[in-house]
Amino acid sequence: MKPKEVIALLEAHKNERGIANWEKMNTNGQKLKSFGIGLTHLRKLAKQIGRDHDLARELWESEYYDAKIISLLIDEPKKITPEQAEKQVEQLEGGYLAHVFSSCDATLAKTSFTKEIADKWMMSEDPVRRRCGFGLLYEMSKSKKRSAPDDEYFLAQIKHIEQSFDDEPISLKMAMGGALQGIGMRNLKLNKAALKVARKMGPIDFDERGKCDPFNVAKNLTSDYAKKKFGI
Secondary structure (H helix, E strand, C coil), rough: HHHHHHHHHHHCCCCCCHHHHHHHHHHCCCCCCCCCHHHHHHHHHHHHHCCCCHHHHHHHHCCCCCHHHHHHHHHHHCCCCCHHHHHHHHCCCHHCHHHHCCCCCCCHHHHHCHHHHHHHCCCCHHHHHHHHHHHHHHHHHHHCCCCCCCHHHHHHHHHHHHHHHHHHHHHHHHHHHHHHHHHHHCCCCHHHHHHHHHHHHHCCCCCCCCCCCCCCCHHHHHHHHHHHHHHC
């Protein structure tokens, strides 16, 4: 499929309500346009298009948010390089694309250098890189592969989150909270360590309008599902 065909496909699936929400949200001079398509629908379209590294690279240059999301979803993990990742993290439009770039089952998290770049970004002075680093940490926390980091690695990251959480902006606190929750759901040992920090952090109030409940990591780590999983 060619870029023009992808744009035509996106236009055919545009959502007027989504476009209105995008325009309402876009109060900071954001230059990206949008077809207003939700992420769930974009994932379906991405599967329809299929993995294509060259197409992904072309779509990344699009002026449409939806096309950039498709770019991230269809890229090929084995063809992504650390250099590409470093270039893209500079182009996340102030963080608008960070969630799909580094979390939400991100393609970047399927590369061979995920841990190395996550470790680097979590220690970066750039808040967008730090946010993406913790997004990748969340993805690693879900991994059941033998190559996944061990408990000692995750315990060190729990300590890192505990020490740096208070000084971070809300978007980063949310990424840290997500990573902490993911780590705490790996096993009972990590659950206990993560829960201790989550209780210290408290609920993360991320919605200034008050329409969404705060992100309560401690509550999620002590849910009925967690208790059943760990036999507690």
